[in-house]
Amino acid sequence: MKNIFTFAKEFRQRVGAVLSMNQRNLEYIYPSNNRVDFPIADDKLLTKKYLLKAGVPHPETYQVYGYFFDLRNLDLDLSERSDFVIKPARGSGGGGIIVIVRKENGYWYSVGGKQYSLEDLRRHMCDIIFGIYSFGIRDEVVIEQRIIQHDSVNEITEGGLADVRLIVYQHQPIMAMMRLPTSASDGKANLHQGAIGVGVDIDSGITIHATHEGSYLDAHPDSNVFLIGRKIVYWSDIIKIGIQISNLVPLKYLGVDIAVSHEGPKVLEINVRPGIEIQNVNGKGMRRILAATRQMQLDVTKGA
Amino acid sequence: MAIKYNSVLARQYVFISLIALFSILPISIMAYKIFYLDYPLTGLIPVNSYILDVKMQADGHGDSMKMSTFLPKSDSRQTILNEMSSSGAFSLSIDSNDMNRMATWEAEDVNGHHNIGYSYSVQAKHVQYVIPDNLLIPDSYPESLGQYLKEEDGIQINDPLIDQSTKKLITDENPSILDVVTRIHRHLQDDFANKKFSGFTDAITALKLGEASCNGKGRLFVAMARHLNIPARLVGGVILKQGSKRTSHQWVELYINNHWVPFDTINNHFAEIPANFLTLYYGDQALFKHTSDINFQYMFSTKTRLVPRAEAQEVLGESVFNITNFYSLFQKVGISQDLLKIILMIPLGAFVVVVFRNVIGVETFGTFLPALIAAAARESGLMWGLLGFVSIIVISSLVRKVLEWLQLLHSPKMAIMLTTVVVVLLLLAVIGVNLGMIQLAQVSLFPIAILAITAERFAILEAEQGMLKSIKITLTTCVVIAACFFVMDSLFLQSMILAFPELILIPVALNLWLGRWIGMRFSEFIRFRKLIFGPQS
Numbered sequence: 015m016k017n018i019f020t021f022a023k024e025f026r027q028r029v030g031a032v033l034s035m036n037q038r039n040l041e042y043i044y045p046s047n048n049r050v051d052f053p054i055a056d057d058k059l060l061t062k063k064y065l066l067k068a069g070v071p072h073p074e075t076y077q078v079y080g081y082f083f084d085l086r087n088l089d090l091d092l093s094e095r096s097d098f099v100i101k102p103a104r105g106s107g108g109g110g111i112i113v114i115v116r117k118e119n120g121y122w123y124s125v126g127g128k129q130y131s132l133e134d135l136r137r138h139m140c141d142i143i144f145g146i147y148s149f150g151i152r153d154e155v156v157i158e159q160r161i162i163q164h165d166s167v168n169e170i171t172e173g174g175l176a177d178v179r180l181i182v183y184q185h186q187p188i189m190a191m192m193r194l195p196t197s198a199s200d201g202k203a204n205l206h207q208g209a210i211g212v213g214v215d216i217d218s219g220i221t222i223h224a225t226h227e228g229s230y231l232d233a234h235p236d237s238n239v240f241l242i243g244r245k246i247v248y249w250s251d252i253i254k255i256g257i258q259i260s261n262l263v264p265l266k267y268l269g270v271d272i273a274v275s276h277e278g279p280k281v282l283e284i285n286v287r288p289g290i291e292i293q294n295v296n297g298k299g300m301r302r303i304l305a306a307t308r309q310m311q312l313d314v315t316k317g318a
Numbered sequence: 319m320a321i322k323y324n325s326v327l328a329r330q331y332v333f334i335s336l337i338a339l340f341s342i343l344p345i346s347i348m349a350y351k352i353f354y355l356d357y358p359l360t361g362l363i364p365v366n367s368y369i370l371d372v373k374m375q376a377d378g379h380g381d382s383m384k385m386s387t388f389l390p391k392s393d394s395r396q397t398i399l400n401e402m403s404s405s406g407a408f409s410l411s412i413d414s415n416d417m418n419r420m421a422t423w424e425a426e427d428v429n430g431h432h433n434i435g436y437s438y439s440v441q442a443k444h445v446q447y448v449i450p451d452n453l454l455i456p457d458s459y460p461e462s463l464g465q466y467l468k469e470e471d472g473i474q475i476n477d478p479l480i481d482q483s484t485k486k487l488i489t490d491e492n493p494s495i496l497d498v499v500t501r502i503h504r505h506l507q508d509d510f511a512n513k514k515f516s517g518f519t520d521a522i523t524a525l526k527l528g529e530a531s532c533n534g535k536g537r538l539f540v541a542m543a544r545h546l547n548i549p550a551r552l553v554g555g556v557i558l559k560q561g562s563k564r565t566s567h568q569w570v571e572l573y574i575n576n577h578w579v580p581f582d583t584i585n586n587h588f589a590e591i592p593a594n595f596l597t598l599y600y601g602d603q604a605l606f607k608h609t610s611d612i613n614f615q616y617m618f619s620t621k622t623r624l625v626p627r628a629e630a631q632e633v634l635g636e637s638v639f640n641i642t643n644f645y646s647l648f649q650k651v652g653i654s655q656d657l658l659k660i661i662l663m664i665p666l667g668a669f670v671v672v673v674f675r676n677v678i679g680v681e682t683f684g685t686f687l688p689a690l691i692a693a694a695a696r697e698s699g700l701m702w703g704l705l706g707f708v709s710i711i712v713i714s715s716l717v718r719k720v721l722e723w724l725q726l727l728h729s730p731k732m733a734i735m736l737t738t739v740v741v742v743l744l745l746l747a748v749i750g751v752n753l754g755m756i757q758l759a760q761v762s763l764f765p766i767a768i769l770a771i772t773a774e775r776f777a778i779l780e781a782e783q784g785m786l787k788s789i790k791i792t793l794t795t796c797v798v799i800a801a802c803f804f805v806m807d808s809l810f811l812q813s814m815i816l817a818f819p820e821l822i823l824i825p826v827a828l829n830l831w832l833g834r835w836i837g838m839r840f841s842e843f844i845r846f847r848k849l850i851f852g853p854q855s
Contacts, residue, residue, distance in 0.1 A: 028849065029838060029850055031849065032838065032846045032849055032850065034837065034839060034842050035679070035839060035842065036676060036836045036837060036838075037837075040834060040836050041836060109782060140727055141727070141728060144728040146728050206783060291845075293846060293849060294845070294848065297849070298849065299849055
């Protein structure tokens, strides 16, 4: 029988392994990321500039609309396009994103099968410009290339684009997960909207653990495809891109979201406030490895 | 080795110094006020205050009319504040002597039905006297007490029956005062039935019947005491209790050891007087006197509420560092002390929200919305405040759904939402007034723009994360509003902040501390329960 002291010790160790929200903000985000640099991540157009300059693969931008006036030729701009993605440049949490996959009889259809007329799209873009998806701040509409997902990822995904979220701190990849849309998440790869989180081993790129809506699972609830023990394709490239981005931007604690297209990894966006749910998804806390990386950095600074 | 300049270290020093400053400074000022300026600390605990409304009615038939009643005086036990009269066509005169204060309403050629009202608030203390047990009945008293030893109408101290019954009761040759008054008190309390009879009963009648109402027992007590050479007097007043009634009350006071000591043999108060006894007059008097044939009616309506002690506020007004000067500045521009009190409480409400968000880890609509709603709900009460809040959010988000369907652009839509909130607030006020729920009408003080934004957030959250999630956050917001309300409505804390406004720095110190607190939020223990409590992986 365990006595109370060993129990308390183990409890403290376990609590000490988990990164809390307060600690993430105070010890990692605030000291690592300067407020003035937040737009590099928050503004997808600015992110794209950095990515373009360094030659990091990412979806091609078709159009940018910053004013209602710009939308006057929307008809012409979209006439030849049957698959594309509409995004707010400064949106958060995946809000305001529409993924168009085909065009039929003058209507566009989203990945979920919803029908959009030109006027529907124009109104949606007006909402974006008005800042509905970006806390009331004026925003810009980005029309970009739709990513065709790699077949090996399609095997484990249902109806939507999956992505890899990589936490990078001081140029070190800390923790990774893959986010798989479900029918419940309406094609969105956001955990709080019902996507599946699959923990991925950083070194091997093999999936180790999965959660959905707070509970552990082994198989995709829509397709029953087994999710654990799969090797993610292009894994070493994905890690390389994560580190490359951390060298590119002045942000020292960030989340990098990378989609796996049939042409290889493509960076979707970067995030200065990556969530802490990734710990549940991986079935382990990330405080220890963060602390070790931090200590290493402090030692390096002191040595210099 | 010299310590190298280190910004992390420097920040830590500044941080700790600020916390120390913001905790030590207010506590020092407070200590200075308490120990050096003699601020009354006990006076900060709120007391029950009563608002008594005396209503009188009469019908005139063209003649002159006169009505009078006693008004209470402030003394060491009771404090009378906020006296207000509504006299209508009558002229009010108040005649005060060293014992009683009498109000008289007079008018000539009065016709028809008339209402007169006089209201005041009362704060009184419970007082209990200890009578030394070795005290004997003095042989003589100062001349001024002579009137309290004499025979009066209805107080027949020289009647043989009084002599008989006191002899029967007190057998000792040389009894102590304590013994005498205990025996009389017990006899009247235990052997005489309490009777609800509002007419006049003299001492002898009460004695013969063996039962009496307050005035009969009172007269008998006074008669027996005076017979035994203890000065005694009748006291008239009202027992304060929430509600309306017509009954007044009488008890007695005996002059013992240089104090007038109260006794009530209806409610068994021996040498004590409860905090809800309001003294109106001394002596064997009628509470109301009026011209005959005017169909005179009266009623006492009492409301209770907790208020800061009157003495505390008075002392604050007199003291050097006094805050009432500070308030008089604001009063000049029309900001009431009440409003200032609430403004001073908002930092405390904000701190409660911080605890809920950063320590407990619940989500709320808007960072400080709960504190603001709690401040606004002060007038309406918590229940109506929450009801108003929830109905505004629900109705506005329903309206938003309609607007969403109409496919409107953002800003015009928000303007309509704002209008909806205004209309709902006004409707609630109208419903409240019509149904006699005045408190509900007070929700119109809610922060309108913030509510419109909250309704919008509620709707977006509902669309993006489902009804369940938005209801959950609404509920947690309500819980945090309630918590803020209880803290901000605490009379003790309000009195403290009024007396020691420097205490506003304490929440700043606490916020500084919480601002660098990296511990797990309570909700994170639940969120990461599998990592913390689950099987080791």
